[in-house]
Amino acid sequence: MESEVTQAxxxxxxxxxxxxxxxxxxxxxxxVRRLSFDVRPGEVLALVGESGAGKSLTARALLGMxxxxxxxxxxIRLDGSADLAAARGRRISLVPQDALSAxxxxxxxxxxxxxxxxxxxxxxxxxxxxxxxAALDRVGIPDAARRARAYPHEYSGxxxxxxxxxxxxxxxxxxVVADEPTTALxxxxxxxxxxxxxxxxxxxxxxxxxxxHDLDVVRDHADRVLxxxxxxxxxLGPVGEVLNRPRAxxxxxxxxxxxxxxxRRRRLPTLPGTPPAPGAxxxxxxxxxxxxxxxxxxxxxxxxxxxxxxRLVACHRADEVPADTVTLFAEGRPA
Amino acid sequence: MTAPLLDVRDxxxxxxxxxxxxxxxxxxxxxxxxALDGPSGCGKSTTALTVLQLRRPDAGEVRFEGxxxxxxxxxxxxxxxxxxxxxxxxxxxxxxxxxxxxxxVAEPLKVQGRWTDADGPARxxxxxxxxxxxxxxxxxxPHELSGGQCQRAGIARALASEPRLLVLDEPVSALDPSxxxxxxxxxxxxxxxxxxxxxxICHDRAVVRHFADRxxxxxxGRISPSSPPR
Numbered sequence: 001m002e003s004e005v006t007q008a009x010x011x012x013x014x015x016x017x018x019x020x021x022x023x024x025x026x027x028x029x030x031x032v033r034r035l036s037f038d039v040r041p042g043e044v045l046a047l048v049g050e051s052g053a054g055k056s057l058t059a060r061a062l063l064g065m066x067x068x069x070x071x072x073x074x075x076i077r078l079d080g081s082a083d084l085a086a087a088r089g090r091r092i093s094l095v096p097q098d099a100l101s102a103x104x105x106x107x108x109x110x111x112x113x114x115x116x117x118x119x120x121x122x123x124x125x126x127x128x129x130x131x132x133x134a135a136l137d138r139v140g141i142p143d144a145a146r147r148a149r150a151y152p153h154e155y156s157g158x159x160x161x162x163x164x165x166x167x168x169x170x171x172x173x174x175x176v177v178a179d180e181p182t183t184a185l186x187x188x189x190x191x192x193x194x195x196x197x198x199x200x201x202x203x204x205x206x207x208x209x210x211x212x213h214d215l216d217v218v219r220d221h222a223d224r225v226l227x228x229x230x231x232x233x234x235x236l237g238p239v240g241e242v243l244n245r246p247r248a249x250x251x252x253x254x255x256x257x258x259x260x261x262x263x264r265r266r267r268l269p270t271l272p273g274t275p276p277a278p279g280a281x282x283x284x285x286x287x288x289x290x291x292x293x294x295x296x297x298x299x300x301x302x303x304x305x306x307x308x309x310x311r312l313v314a315c316h317r318a319d320e321v322p323a324d325t326v327t328l329f330a331e332g333r334p335a
Numbered sequence: 336m337t338a339p340l341l342d343v344r345d346x347x348x349x350x351x352x353x354x355x356x357x358x359x360x361x362x363x364x365x366x367x368x369x370a371l372d373g374p375s376g377c378g379k380s381t382t383a384l385t386v387l388q389l390r391r392p393d394a395g396e397v398r399f400e401g402x403x404x405x406x407x408x409x410x411x412x413x414x415x416x417x418x419x420x421x422x423x424x425x426x427x428x429x430x431x432x433x434x435x436x437x438x439x440v441a442e443p444l445k446v447q448g449r450w451t452d453a454d455g456p457a458r459x460x461x462x463x464x465x466x467x468x469x470x471x472x473x474x475x476x477p478h479e480l481s482g483g484q485c486q487r488a489g490i491a492r493a494l495a496s497e498p499r500l501l502v503l504d505e506p507v508s509a510l511d512p513s514x515x516x517x518x519x520x521x522x523x524x525x526x527x528x529x530x531x532x533x534x535x536i537c538h539d540r541a542v543v544r545h546f547a548d549r550x551x552x553x554x555x556g557r558i559s560p561s562s563p564p565r
Contacts, residue, residue: 050511051482157375186375186538213511216541257516259545267523268516268545274481 016041016207017062017092017175022074024057024066024231029279032057033231035074036305039175044201044208046222046239048215048254050275054231056097059177059211064088078175090120090171095178095197099160103152109163110136110148113170120171135166139196158189162196169200176201179211194221215258219243227251230276230286232302237311247308247318249291252325260326269329285316292328293317338401340365340532341386341500346395348381355381356392357556365499366526368533370547372540378556379536383502386534387419388412400499417447417496424505426485430477436463436488437473443495462491467521483514487521494525500532507542519546 015038024032032054039045047055060066062076064084078087096102104112113132117123123131129148137144139162152160161181168176178197182190198221201208210222218225218239225242227235227250235248246252256269273290276282282289288298297316305314315321322328341363348356356378363369371379384390386397388404397404399419404412423429430439440459444450460470466487477485486506493501503522507515519542525531537543543550552559 050513187540188374215512254512257513259516259519259541267520270517270520271513274483 014041015039016079017209018075018077018080019058019062020075020077022058022061022076023072024054024061025071026069026278031070031231031278032061035228035231035233037226037233037236039207039209041174042205042207043224044198044210044222046218046225047209047211047228048213048218048225049228049234050213050254052275052278053228055211055228056179058228059094059179059209062175062177062209063092063094065094091173092175092177093168093171093173095161095165095168095176095181097180097183099157099164100152102164103160105152108149108151109155109160113148113163113167116167116170131170135170136163138169139163139166139200140192141166156189157185158192161185161189161193165193165197165200169204169206172204173206175207175209177209177211180213181210182212182214182217190217215243215254227254230281231278232286233305233312233314234287235311235313235315236305241310245309245323246325247311247313247321248315249293249317249321249328250287250315252321253290253329256325256329269326271329285314291317293320338398339363340367340400341534342396342398343382343386344396344398346382346385346397347393348378348385348390349393355556356385358395359551359553359556359558360395361551361558363500363532363534365532366530367549368526368535368547370535370537370543370550371553372536372538372543372550373553373559374538377553379553380504382553383421383504383534383536387421387502388416389421417443418498419500419502420493420496420498421502421504422486422489422493422506424508426482426489426509427477429489430485430492432477434476435473436468436475436477436480439477439488440473440492440495443492447496458495462494463488465494465525466491467517481514482510483518486510486518490518490521490525498531500534502534502536504536505538506535508537508539515542522546 017039020036022032022035023030035058047058049055061072066072075082076084078084078091110132113135114128117128117131133144133148136148141147141159141162155163181197182193185193212218222239224237225239226233227248229250234250235242242251243255246255253271257271259268271290276286284299284301285303288294295317303314303316305312308318339362344360346356346359359382361369371382373379385392392405437459440462441450441455444455459473463470463473468484468487480488507518510518526533535547
C-alpha cells in the first residue's frame with residue numbers, strides 16, 4: 001500500500017460573523033472601544049465581563065438594537081456581507097434576557113410565535129399556528145397545543161425562556177445571540193434552559209454568542225470565550241485555555257473571586273476598586289488601577305491585543321501572570 | 336442549655352388551597368449560618384417571611400431568642416422586630432429611591448427612638464464605614480451607587496437596628512462575581528465580629544458550600560431528605 005505523507009493543512013476557521021473596530025458611544029463617551037472578534041460557524045462564543053463592560057451593548061450592536069442615542073462605528077460582516085438589515089431577525093436572532101418583557105402580556109404565547117412565523121414565511125394562519133405549536137413542543141413545553149393558547153404570565157420563568165428560544169429559532173438562524181438568557185432562573189431551570197438552547201442550536205447548526213457573567217456557564221457550554229473589560233477585549237481564546245490558565249490579570253481576578261469547592265474558606269479574594277466609568281478611564285490600561293501586576297508601562301500605554309499562548313490578550317504583563325490566580329488576588333480587601 | 340437563636344418547628348403556611356410550607360423545622364444558633372436552598376417555588380422565601388413574622392403561619396412555632404412569636408400581637412412583636420432584619424436580593428428595590436443613603440440608614444434609629452442630633456450623624460457614618468462604604472456615599476441616592484455598594488448600604492441599614500438575626504434572601508444573586516465576593520466577605524466579617532445568626536437563602540450551590548455552616552434543602556414546601564447531614 002502506497003504510503004502518502006500529507007502536509008496537514010493549516011487549521012482555518014472561516015468566519016461566520018466578523019466584527020472589526022466596533023465602537024459604541026453615547027454623547028462622545030465610548031462604552032465599547034475598538035472591539036474586534038469573529039464568530040465561527042456552529043461555535044459557542046461566550047461574552048463575559050462585569051456590569052458595564054459593554055457586553056450587552058456589543059450584542060445589541062450585532063442585532064441593530066442599540067438604545068436611542070448610541071452612535072456606532074466599525075464593521076460587522078455576516079459571511080462577508082456588511083448588509084445586515086435583511087439578516088437580522090432571520091439569520092441573526094436574539095434570545096433576550098427578560099422573556100417576560102420581551103413577550104406581549106396581552107397576547108397568547110402561541111399567537112405571538114405564529115405572528116413571528118408569518119413575518120418570516122408566507123404561510124396561512126392555520127399553518128403558522130401549527131408551526132408555532134410544533135416550535136413550542138420542540139423546546140419541551142408540555143401539552144404545547146394547549147399552552148400555546150396561554151398568556152406569558154401563565155408560564156413559569158423557565159417555560160417563558162424556552163418559548164423565546166423557540167421564537168429565536170423560527171427563522172433557522174445561523175447565529176443566535178443570547179443576552180444573559182438564564183440570569184433570572186434558579187440553578188435547575190438554568191441548566192434546563194441552557195440544555196434546550198444547546199439542543200436547538202445544534203439541530204439548526206447555528207452558532208451562539210452567549211452573553212453571561214457566569215463563568216460556570218462558560219465552562220460548561222462554550223467553545224471560546226471573549227472577556228471584556230471597560231469596553232475592550234481583555235482576553236479571547238478557547239475556554240479550556242483561558243479559564244484554566246488565564247493570561248489577562250482581569251480574567252485571573254474574575255476566576256479568583258469565585259467560591260471554590262473543597263474546604264470552606266470564608267475570605268474570598270476580591271478585585272480591589274471598581275471598574276472605571278466610561279469617559280473616566282485611567283491613562284494606559286483600564287484595569288491597571290486594580291491590577292496587582294501593574295507596572296509603569298501599564299499606566300502609560302493601553303495594551304493592544306496580541307497572541308500569547310494560543311489566545312489573544314490585551315495586557316503588557318501577560319507573561320507575568322502566575323498560574324495560581326487565587327494567591328495573586330488573595331489580599332484583596334473590600335473596595 | 337440555652338435556647339437557640341431561632342427555632343422553627345413544624346411550620347405550615349398556606350396560600351388558599353396551596354400549601355407553600357409544609358411542616359418545616361430547623362434551628363439556628365447565634366454566630367451560625369444556615370442556608371435554605373432549593374428551586375424557585377419550593378417555599379424558601381415564604382419560610383423567610385414567616386420567620387420575620389411578615390407573614391403569619393397557619394401552624395407551627397417560630398421561637399426567637401426563646402420567645403414564641405406566632406402567638407404575639409403586632410404590638411407585642413414591635414420591640415422584637417429590630418432584632419431580626421431582612422436583606423433582600425434587589426439592592427435597589429429595597430431602598431427608597433428618593434431617600435439619600437444616610438437617611439435610609441438613619442431611619443431605623445429614628446423610628447426606634449435611638450436618634451439624637453448630637454450623635455446620630457456619627458453613628459450613620461460609622462455604620463457606612465462598617466460596611467466598607469466611604470461616609471461621603473451617605474449624600475447619594477440608591478441609583479448613584481453600584482449594585483454592590485447599594486447592597487452594602489442595605490446591610491448598613493439592617494445593622495442600624497442592632498439585630499441578632501439577619502434573614503438574607505438571595506443577597507448576592509444579582510451581583511457580579513467580584514462584587515459578590517466582597518459582599519460575602521463583609522457578611523463573614525460582620526458575623527465574626529457581632530455574632531450574628533444568618534438565615535441565608537440562596538440557590539447558588541457553590542456560594543452555599545462556601546458560606547454556610549449547615550444547609551437545609553427544600554422542595555415542594557418540605558425539607559428534602561437529600562439535605563446534607565450535620
